[in-house]
Amino acid sequence: MKKIGFIIGLFFLPIIIIMFSISASTESDTTTDFTPRTEQEKVAYQVLQYVEKNGGTKEFACAWIGNMEHESGLIPSRIQSDLPYMEATAMNPSLGGYAMGLAQWDSGRRVNLLNYAKEKKKEWKDIDLQLDYAWNHDGSDSNLLKKYSKGTDINQITVDILKYWERAGTKDDPMQQAQRKTSANNWYKRLSTGSQGAGSANVGGGKIDVLETQMGKKVYNGQCYGLTSFYVDNFNTGIHLGAGSPVGISGNVGNTVNAWEIGSAYSWESNGWQVINNPSYSDVKAGDIINWGQGGGATTSYGHTGIVASVSGNNKYTTYEQNAGQGEICAKYERTWGVEFPNTTSIVRKK
Missing domain, CATH: 1.10.530.10 (Lysozyme)
Incomplete structure (x- = not known):
């Protein structure tokens, strides 16, 4: 009986190995390295x-x-x-x-x-x-x-x-x-x-998914800085801007009060971001954080900040902003480069 059992075991061993291989192959076809965050x-x-x-x-x-x-x-x-x-x-x-x-x-x-x-x-x-x-x-x-x-x-x-x-x-x-x-x-x-954390930022698509969910809502402290802070938080890097964020401020190296100084206030480059100071219209892409100095729609010395939803050409672009014309809620705005905000100090982009 033991000998027969041994022979049967040898017979079934290749089958078990084949079944295991098929199972492993099937599992490898599914997504295992993606961690949804938004x-x-x-x-x-x-x-x-x-x-x-x-x-x-x-x-x-x-x-x-x-x-x-x-x-x-x-x-x-x-x-x-x-x-x-x-x-x-x-x-x-x-x-x-x-x-x-x-x-x-x-x-x-x-x-x-x-x-x-x-x-x-x-x-x-x-x-x-x-x-x-x-x-x-x-x-x-x-x-x-x-x-x-x-x-x-x-x-x-x-x-x-x-x-x-x-x-x-x-x-x-x-x-x-x-x-x-x-x-x-x-x-x-x-x-x-794997997850990129901050949703889509398709040029011409006009939508960034994590911000679409906040449309019409007060985000963090209701200020323009609060919306940009929320956006940055969704990337899960070492940078956090506070302004009502539940994780506070981190990665700061400069003045964190003025929106126009966001590009220089944090250690962006060492945390996987790119900063372009004094950008031109041709530099701007959907998904960029855009920061403006005082002037035009930025009526105070704090400046203003938002996120670019789309770039449509002819100096036109669309933004998500808070504490702008529609009040302390996340809303979209059609902008013309250099008109509503004549002083663009920087754009910040996830690499």
């Missing part, structure tokens, strides 16, 4: 895990995420134009312009999502429910999604989702297609190499 990164990672669990490729997942980012900012509770929830409007299948959820389902697809949520006794805002609806209960669009999920050409999948699954009004706009491809490729890089 709410948008958590959503993106959840989408990736769902797609891979259902046999889809990472390229497809990132193409889908890139489109979702432009539709909803990866905020599952978002309603188009940030409108409040109104039951009568939401449940009217003939009414458009009231899109909801990660993919901004509208009209009949919106109503089907809401009915499915009621059937499952879940909130329509639930991420798992939205993914399940998209994958299995969105009629022929679910079949289309599964077809795309096997693809590996991230740029082509991104455009196909936009044109044939999202069917957005901008589906044939080359600029919109380019922006979504940029988002998809950025997410692929982030989900493959």
